Amino acid sequence: MKWFYLASALMAPSQAALRFGCATLSIQRLDPVVQPGIVPSTHLHQIVGGNAFKPNMSGDVGNQGTCTTCVFSEDFSNYWTAVMFFKHENGSYQRVPIMENDALPAGINGGMTVYYTQQDFFSNGNQKITSFQPGFRMTVGDVTSKETHTGLKFVCLDTKSTRFPELPTFPTQPCKGGIMTVHHFPSCWDGKNLDSPDHQSHMYNTANEAFQPAGPCPASHPVRMPQVAYETLWDTAKFSSMWPKDGSNPFVMSYNDNLGYGTHADYVFGWKGDALQRAMDNSCMFNACENGRPLLSQGVTEMNKCAVQSTVNENIDGCKPIFMCYSTKVTLTTFFY
Template sequence: MKWNSFVAALGLAAPTSALLRFGCSKLTIQRLDPLVNPGQNPSTHLHQIIGGNSFNVTMDPKTHDLAKLSTCTTCQFTEDFSNYWTAVLYFKAKNGTLKRVPQRAQQGMEGTQGGMVVYYMTDALFDTAQKSKVTAFKPGFRMLIGDVNYRSRDEARDFRQLTFICMQNEGTRAPETVEFPKTPCPAGIMANHRFPTCWDGVNLDSPNHRDHVAYPESGTFESGGPCPSTHPVRLPQILLETVWDTKAFNNKADWPADGKQPFVWSSGDGTGYSSHADYVFGWKDDALQKAMDGHTYVTAPMLKTQTIAQQNKCSVPDMVGEDFDSWLPKLPGDIMVN
């Protein structure tokens, strides 16, 4: 089902208030992480990155202004020079070798090379009113969601709504699981990363890149839960959707002999519980605040857009120089699956 039909089927066709939904093509795939491992080349594990082309090894928050230093972005809205990244999905075959799973564009965004779909919301995704006010992120703002070391359901409870969808078709949006799907997924695996929506109002970052943000003290962002007193400023909800094109790996005869699902994160996690994502704010001037204060649903006439062909042209040089696309005996960085 196409997105427009999907929206209309839920009664969301009429334009109302501020929700941004836009595609971003691949900027680069490299073993770099300037948020967690600044200055380290290579970093510990492989990431797929979208956004502005000032992305590099260090990105010192005191001097690195993404909006000023970037000359292009892989995102549809040309004012968004932010960087967003997640780990990379691999398939582990019966013989133990590993192959990177490609990303694919969602329907309506065909031609986009890899990448993700990004949402900024003032209320729940399917709340057509989108009536709440939010404060846009400030220059220098950064955050991380998820923990690369987690391997159990109990650990994963520290974070909300980091999920997977086993897509049966293009319109599949349920059920969501917190571990990797255990059966072949005809239309791929969608990974969802929803970031915290409450800010302390002071710190643009914190040592673990998490303490300056929080979840609502009760309920969820979608249910309108209030922010805790320690983090009183309500932020837009950022949701990242990545569709991993697993169709080439759906033959169960190629899956591990023990019958376990065959997909692993590039960090070595075969459970899915370590799902994580990074965000470095880079919107130009007050473009994001204006969009959040606007009155549109999905589209944003106050923002400038570019074609998918233009998005695909934006990239950064290979700064690591390693093979991550062949059939590999180990994950990049010699990481073992655990």
């Protein structure tokens, strides 16, 4: 994800590209896509978006919520990723705080940055971009993976504006400005299934790298949809003075991974009515899409007010040993990412 694409996007004729913040809705062990109805799920997630989030989710999510933590007040989708922990030398684990992105409105409570782009960062390639449909969901990544995946990256931040180089695994040294996790979803749909048993095979990826020009969708997945992406900034710098003496990486994702191959993310579509299609048919960029041009938006105070009560009663900030953050009671291999 090369940062010069931002400058290109602002100078070149373009179709809609959405880039917006969502405050944290909840941090708890729930996963209504991969482990529906299981309370608690195997590992901790940070969730943003609409307040219809719950252990089981079905139907048109956009019509079920009453508030959203996202800038666009018509977006009741849910977006979630695993949580990062710091492992102390005594074997205890401490949750790493989430930072707001400095390119977004000030005061957002943690959360993440969400993108909906088209063929690449600044163009739809003259193709019709079709909105996701009510009931649609997907995941990207695999918690059991032992290899890297396109579009799933880590960035060692010098400042919050650092965007490269992108790394396939955790940084191997302290990062002055923290660590950013990046999750890009595929954008070619089979045109039939709102989900699939593995939550991935109804989608197909044609981009070699994030925000790069995407190849044509194959006949098996002919419908071009927006490419969804998340960026989450973790305040790891506060732990730099505690880096292990042996030089090993002290950061661990909540599914018990200190390498990063298993990084993953979930998405449940929940835009109201035709809002996302209106945006994809528009030529606005980023915050120029707000205030009814063409999407309704809200301020940071309203975003931060939206929340859901935790279904799981446990300490999410620190744990010893790791099973207090991560459970092996549910076999991971029976679920897919």
